[in-house]
Amino acid sequence: MAYGNVVALRNVDFAVGRNEIVGLVGDNGAGKSTLIKIITGVQRPTSGRLYIRDKLIPWSEYSVRRAHELRIETVYQEKSLGEKQPLWRNFFAGRQITDRLGFIKVKQQKEIADRILLDTIGFRGVGIDADSTVSKLSGGERQGVAIGRAMHFDADLIVLDEPTVALALKEVRKVLAFIEKIKARGRACIYIEHNLAHVHELADRLVVVDRGEVVSVIAKGEMTLHDLTDHLLALQAAKEAQA
Amino acid sequence: MRTTLRTTVRTLGVAAMATSMIVLAGVAKAAMLGDGVTVYMQMGGQPGEPPVLPRTNGAKAAAAALGVKLIEQYSSWQAETMLAQFREAMAAKPSCIVIMGHPGNDAFADLVADAVAQGIVVTSGNAPLKELQVKYADKGFGYAGVDLYEGGAITARAMLGAGLKSGDKALVFGNFSRGDRGLSDKGMADTLEKAGVKVDRVEMSEEVNGSPPLAIPQLVAYLQQHPDTKAIGTQHGGITPLLPDVMQQAGKKPGELILGGIDTDPKTVAAVKAGTMTATLDQQLYLQGFLPVLQCVLSVKYKMGGFATNTAAGTLSPKNVDALVPLIDAGIR
Amino acid sequence: MTAVADPSPRQRRPRQRASLGARLIGTEGVPILLVLVVVLAVLMVLAPNAFLGWRTYISVMINYQPQLICALGLTLVIAAAEIDLSFPSVITLCSLIFAAFYRFDNVWWLSWVGAGLSPEAIKLLQAQLCWLGVFAALGVGALVGFINGLLVARVGIPSIIATLATAFVWRGLAVFLASGRQFSLRDFNQTDLWHVTTGRLLTPLFSGDVVLRKPDGIPIQALVVIALAVLLWFILNRHRFGEALLFIGDNANVARVVGIDVKATRVKLFTLMGTLAGLAGMFLTMETENFTTTQGQASLLVVIAAVFIGGTSIFGGSGTIVGSYIGLLIVVMLQIGMVALGLGGDVADMVIGVVFILAVTLHMLVERPERLKGLGFGNR
Numbered sequence: 001m002a003y004g005n006v007v008a009l010r011n012v013d014f015a016v017g018r019n020e021i022v023g024l025v026g027d028n029g030a031g032k033s034t035l036i037k038i039i040t041g042v043q044r045p046t047s048g049r050l051y052i053r054d055k056l057i058p059w060s061e062y063s064v065r066r067a068h069e070l071r072i073e074t075v076y077q078e079k080s081l082g083e084k085q086p087l088w089r090n091f092f093a094g095r096q097i098t099d100r101l102g103f104i105k106v107k108q109q110k111e112i113a114d115r116i117l118l119d120t121i122g123f124r125g126v127g128i129d130a131d132s133t134v135s136k137l138s139g140g141e142r143q144g145v146a147i148g149r150a151m152h153f154d155a156d157l158i159v160l161d162e163p164t165v166a167l168a169l170k171e172v173r174k175v176l177a178f179i180e181k182i183k184a185r186g187r188a189c190i191y192i193e194h195n196l197a198h199v200h201e202l203a204d205r206l207v208v209v210d211r212g213e214v215v216s217v218i219a220k221g222e223m224t225l226h227d228l229t230d231h232l233l234a235l236q237a238a239k240e241a242q243a
Numbered sequence: 244m245r246t247t248l249r250t251t252v253r254t255l256g257v258a259a260m261a262t263s264m265i266v267l268a269g270v271a272k273a274a275m276l277g278d279g280v281t282v283y284m285q286m287g288g289q290p291g292e293p294p295v296l297p298r299t300n301g302a303k304a305a306a307a308a309l310g311v312k313l314i315e316q317y318s319s320w321q322a323e324t325m326l327a328q329f330r331e332a333m334a335a336k337p338s339c340i341v342i343m344g345h346p347g348n349d350a351f352a353d354l355v356a357d358a359v360a361q362g363i364v365v366t367s368g369n370a371p372l373k374e375l376q377v378k379y380a381d382k383g384f385g386y387a388g389v390d391l392y393e394g395g396a397i398t399a400r401a402m403l404g405a406g407l408k409s410g411d412k413a414l415v416f417g418n419f420s421r422g423d424r425g426l427s428d429k430g431m432a433d434t435l436e437k438a439g440v441k442v443d444r445v446e447m448s449e450e451v452n453g454s455p456p457l458a459i460p461q462l463v464a465y466l467q468q469h470p471d472t473k474a475i476g477t478q479h480g481g482i483t484p485l486l487p488d489v490m491q492q493a494g495k496k497p498g499e500l501i502l503g504g505i506d507t508d509p510k511t512v513a514a515v516k517a518g519t520m521t522a523t524l525d526q527q528l529y530l531q532g533f534l535p536v537l538q539c540v541l542s543v544k545y546k547m548g549g550f551a552t553n554t555a556a557g558t559l560s561p562k563n564v565d566a567l568v569p570l571i572d573a574g575i576r
Numbered sequence: 577m578t579a580v581a582d583p584s585p586r587q588r589r590p591r592q593r594a595s596l597g598a599r600l601i602g603t604e605g606v607p608i609l610l611v612l613v614v615v616l617a618v619l620m621v622l623a624p625n626a627f628l629g630w631r632t633y634i635s636v637m638i639n640y641q642p643q644l645i646c647a648l649g650l651t652l653v654i655a656a657a658e659i660d661l662s663f664p665s666v667i668t669l670c671s672l673i674f675a676a677f678y679r680f681d682n683v684w685w686l687s688w689v690g691a692g693l694s695p696e697a698i699k700l701l702q703a704q705l706c707w708l709g710v711f712a713a714l715g716v717g718a719l720v721g722f723i724n725g726l727l728v729a730r731v732g733i734p735s736i737i738a739t740l741a742t743a744f745v746w747r748g749l750a751v752f753l754a755s756g757r758q759f760s761l762r763d764f765n766q767t768d769l770w771h772v773t774t775g776r777l778l779t780p781l782f783s784g785d786v787v788l789r790k791p792d793g794i795p796i797q798a799l800v801v802i803a804l805a806v807l808l809w810f811i812l813n814r815h816r817f818g819e820a821l822l823f824i825g826d827n828a829n830v831a832r833v834v835g836i837d838v839k840a841t842r843v844k845l846f847t848l849m850g851t852l853a854g855l856a857g858m859f860l861t862m863e864t865e866n867f868t869t870t871q872g873q874a875s876l877l878v879v880i881a882a883v884f885i886g887g888t889s890i891f892g893g894s895g896t897i898v899g900s901y902i903g904l905l906i907v908v909m910l911q912i913g914m915v916a917l918g919l920g921g922d923v924a925d926m927v928i929g930v931v932f933i934l935a936v937t938l939h940m941l942v943e944r945p946e947r948l949k950g951l952g953f954g955n956r
Contacts, residue, residue: 042833064835080833082826084893093823094835102816291756291869299756420922448911448921453874456864460635460908464626464916481868492635494792509760510866 001034001045008034009045009212016157016188021179023203024192027236031212032192036161039190040074041067068095073155075146075163081134088113088130091149112152121148140171147178158182159190164198176202196232200225210235275310277540282306283332284341284535285316285325287369294480294506294528297575298369301532302341309540320424320452322346326354333358339383339539344370345423351375355384364542366549368535369528370423376549383542385549387534389526391423394505394555395430395478401522401558402435402474402503409439413474413501414465416445416482418452427478431503435476443469447479455481459489466493474501478524484510487519507559507571515564522558525567529575530554605898607942608886611935612906619913626916637798638863640908642667642856643875644801647882647900648808649852654883655812656845657825657892658728658735663853663879665746666720667872670713670857672750675761675867677709678702682759703767710769713858714851720746721850725843735846751869758868765865773797774862797859804852809897821845825892882907885932887939906931 001009009031016022024032037043039050041064050057052070067074074080081090088110097105097112113130121144134142143163150158160179164172179202182189193199199206206218206228215235223231284302288295299315306313316332318324322345332340333354340363342351355365355375364383367376370391376384407413413435417428432442445465451458466472466489475486483504490500497519504511505524514520531554541547559567600606620627646663653660680686681698689705690698720742727738764770776793812818820841823831831838861867884890885906886899907928914924 041835064833068835074833076833079827079830082823082830082893084826084889085822089819089822093819093831096816096819098816103810103814104816104819106814289870290751291754291758296756296758420920443918445915445918446920446922448924450874450878450911451921453870454872456639456860457874457911458915459639460632461912461915463635464623464632464912465918467629467631468623468626468916469918470625481870484866485864492631492638492792494631508758509762513760513762 001031001038001043001048009038012048012209012212012214014039014207014214016190017204018156019183019186019188020204021183021189021191021202023199023206024190024209025194025196025199025206025232026209027232027239030209032209033161035209036074036159036190036192039067040064040072040159065094068153071154071156072159073150073153073157074159074161075143075150076161080146081142083135084133086131086133087117087128087145090134090145091116091152095153116148116152117145120151121145139166140168140174143167143171143175147175155187157188157190159192161192162194163191164193164195172198196228197225200228208232208235211239276544277306277309277311277536280309280339280540280543281312281314281335281337282339282341282536282539283314283316283328283335283337284532285318285328285343287318287343287345288320289317290315292480294526297528298532300575301529301534302536303532304529305533305536309536311536311540313536320345322350322422326350329354329358333361333363336361337363338543339364339366341365341535341539342367342372344372344388347423348372348374355379364539366535366538366542368531369526370426376551380549383538383547383549385535385538385542386551387531387538387554388552389427389524389555390553391426392430393553394524394526395427395432396434397555398478398503398505398522398524398558399431399434399438399476401560402476402501403438403440405501405521405560407435407438407440407474407501410441411473412441412443412469412471413476414443414445414462414469414472415476416447416458416462417478419444419446427505431476431478435474440474443472447482451482452479455479455485458482459485459492462486462489463493466490466495472500474503476503478505480504480506480508483520483523484508484514487514490519507567509571512559512564512568512571515559515561516568518561522560524555525557525559527554601942604896605887605902607938608899608902608906608935611931611938612902612909615906615909615913615931619909619916623913623916627913632912632916634792634794636905636908636912638795640904641795641797641801641863642860642872643879643882643908644901644904645804645852645856645859646875646879647886647904648801648805648897649849650879650883651886651888651895651897651900652808652812652818652821653735653845653849654888654890655825655892655895656821656842657828658842658845659880660724660739660846660849660853661736661876662720662724662739662743662746663849663856664873664876665743665750666717666850666853667857667860667875668869669720669746669750669753670717670854671861671867671871672754672857673716673854674706674709674713674858675759675861676753677712678706678761678764679759680705682757683753684755685753699763703769706764706767706769710773710858714854717854717857718847718851721847721853722843724850725846728846729839729842747873754867754869756869758866761861761865761867764862770862773800774859795863797863805897805901812895812897817841817844822893822895825894827893878907879904881928881932885935887935903935906935 012035014035026032038045041062044059050059050062082093091113092109097108099105110130117128117130128137128141137145163175167175176198179189179191191199191203204220207214208216286295286299302313305311316328318328325343326346329340329342340358342365344367351372352375358365359379359382365379366383366385368386369388371386371388376386415428415432418425419428432444436442447458462475477483483506486502486504490497501521502519503522504520507523507525511520511523515523530552534552538549616627626632650660650663676683676686680689690701693701724739724742727733728735773796775796777796812821820831820836823834823836824838824841828838857872860872882904883900886896886903888895888899910928910931911924914927
């Protein structure tokens with residue numbers, strides 16, 4: 001993937017199995033977010049091929065909307081919710097339930113939103129309902145909403161981009177529990193994380209990305225957390241030596 | 244052979260005609276009085292506006308007739324812009340610059356001095372600059388326009404002549420606090436007051452100045468609030484045509500109010516014809532464009548001194564309107 | 577995130593209903609409506625003859641529809657965190673287009689239409705051609721709006737700059753096409769088109785025994801604009817397109833990420849605004865039966881102020897149609913009130929400025945009542 005003269009990703013062969021958690025690690029600017037944007041339809045690469053469920057998907061037909069249709073959902077760090085918008089809009093943004101003229105069936109959306117809040121996410125008695133705006137929610141609650149949205153649309157592949165950033169400890173636990181549940185329900189997950197302890201614990205496979213390339217793939221149990229940390233630090237040192 | 248001869252003769256004939264035309268044109272051109280004269284002229288508002296169009300037409304007609312190169316400047320009636328445009332004109336070193344008096348004598352004093360020192364003829368139109376006129380008269384500084392104050396007074400006199408009496412109440416809607424722009428309004432208000440009329444001077448907003456229809460509800464509300472108003476006067480060329488609408492929306496019958504205005508907007512003329520509009524000042528704007536260009540040529544070529552002409556003959560009223568309608572339509576009156 | 581934390585049987589805590597007062601204040605438009613009521617009440621006390629009768633209000637309804645249309649359209653634009661500074665020029669241009677189809681003899685590019693026809697034939701043709709003028713004016717409005725949209729969405733010029741630039745272009749074009757002239761639409765109010773779009777309703781209630789050129793009554797234009805306001809409200813608040821605008825205004829990156837086609841939506845937005853400005857220009861010409869080259873130019877600041885007074889946020893992400901409508905009425909009533917009292921436009925400007933600040937502060941407080949504590953009020 002090239003942005004003008006800058007090549008953000010090169011020679012990336014990336015695959016996710018049907019029921020596995022793939023951890024994606026690497027330093028800032030390594031290209032993790034770019035890769036995710038390509039996989040989820042936000043951006044189109046300058047070259048490369050995409051296979052979903054063993055079928056080649058032409059780039060011209062791929063978009064966020066198409067990704068949703070193919071049951072790929074994303075939970076971004078921070079920027080996947082409209083702050084000033086109420087929750088009933090945020091749940092369905094981009095795929096509203098509408099009538100033939102395009103007018104939104106608000107009552108229906110609100111009912112479903114309330115259900116998601118109660119059952120799927122588990123907001124109880126905290127004064128949050130479908131009409132609340134996102135700006136009134138804490139960081140953890142927002143992540144809950146984003147994750148709840150992904151779960152409601154029953155994705156086969158959920159991509160989480162740094163989901164625990166700026167969360168309190170209790171909320172981090174909730175996110176990790178959620179990721180475990182994804183595997184337990186037979187789905188797949190791509191999990192980008194800076195905190196090696198979290199991803200080391202959960203991932204079936206760890207893909208390390210550095211300066212736009214995949215440098216290593218580590219299976220669960222192959223390395224201890226300590227070794228993993230060393231490995232990444234070595235990569236960092238190599239980069240600095242080169243600079 | 245014959246065809247070739249015919250063709251050759253034809254070609255020669257055409258060539259001869261073309262050559263003689265060019266020679267004649269050259270000869271004709273050489274004879275124009277304003278050859279080599281460049282004039283920068285301040286038009287005041289925006290191109291095509293009613294107070295601007297006849298002046299532009301007059302200036303262009305004079306320029307065409309005399310062979311002058313005319314460059315028009317439009318300033319949306321902003322004094323600051325007029326001054327800036329004068330500087331631009333000076334930088335281009337033309338033969339002559341025509342200005343309007345809105346910025347005032349003081350603002351222009353230094354600029355005009357510089358221009359004259361550089362040998363540029365400066366003259367004026369539409370709004371006067373009495374001091375500069377006197378100072379540079381021998382250098383060709385003239386004036387072709389209405390004395391603003393006098394113009395308002397003329398209109399007021401027409402209103403009084405139509406039946407406005409001492410003790411009556413009148414509204415004058417104008418730009419009283421905007422310096423020279425308000426002179427005509429003051430002239431009107433003063434003249435009415437001298438005749439014993441009780442005048443309410445109301446200032447119009449800049450917004451209304453630019454977009455007159457917005458004034459209609461404002462004036463309607465005023466008339467409602469002051470039902471004993473007998474007359475409305477204005478010297479704004481955009482508001483004048485709307486006065487009949489104001490009357491109607493305020494529930495007044497045609498002729499119930501005495502209306503005095505300025506310029507010859509088609510709607511105004513129609514209202515004068517119908518008798519709804521009492522009087523509108525005819526500035527004969529065409530002359531305000533034509534005469535300064537003529538002044539430029541005469542001063543540049545023959546070092547003639549400035550001549551001052553009052554272009555306002557009087558007002559358009561139901562009595563004299565019919566003859567003038569076709570000329571108004573053509574943008575000449 | 578399932579029910580892990582709470583082991584007790586599932587309880588459904590009833591959604592807390594806010595007090596009636598709080599809900600009322602939270603309803604769209606109520607706070608600003610109160611401001612309008614207060615303003616009118618004050619004006620009625622100070623200038624009873626002007627504000628207790630119906631003439632002033634009818635006069636406003638007659639003359640301010642173009643500004644209302646633009647304020648409504650601009651609400652959508654600002655909600656999407658954009659701005660359109662070119663709408664006054666679009667008004668001028670589309671005014672001309674419409675006027676030209678009626679007075680085709682007056683414009684160089686249409687004068688061939690009436691060549692060689694008798695005056696009666698011309699009159700007949702005028703009455704029919706102006707219907708075409710309606711489509712032409714709206715079409716041109718849509719086209720220039722489309723161009724604005726392309727500049728913003730495809731070329732990437734910030735809308736404030738793009739529309740400022742095109743404002744010059746459209747204005748210049750209008751003057752060019754009009755040959756710098758201005759002209760009147762004589763007898764337009766005899767045509768069917770006038771009666772359909774600009775006529776008056778319920779005239780028997782209003783007219784006395786006076787024979788007027790244009791009868792008194794409720795202007796049809798006012799009703800059309802109210803219908804337009806209702807439509808735009810539904811589009812902004814209940815339609816997919818409106819929601820896209822809200823998300824784009826909130827955060828364009830978020831909008832992209834949830835699958836909204838930001839570029840296409842922006843183009844549509846400006847096209848819509850252009851069409852509305854075209855409608856405004858057309859209505860203006862129909863009502864004044866005149867075209868001047870400065871038509872509509874001065875409305876820029878008042879319309880923008882109306883939108884903010886009404887409560888739409890400059891930051892985008894939300895917009896209130898009701899607020900903008902009422903906001904414009906507030907500004908207009910204040911202006912009229914000052915003149916009715918014999919005070920000048922300068923006093924009106926000061927009063928409007930103060931009311932503007934108060935209105936915006938009111939909106940901030942309604943949104944975040946805790947701000948009151950910052951001012952020193954609030955319970956201990």
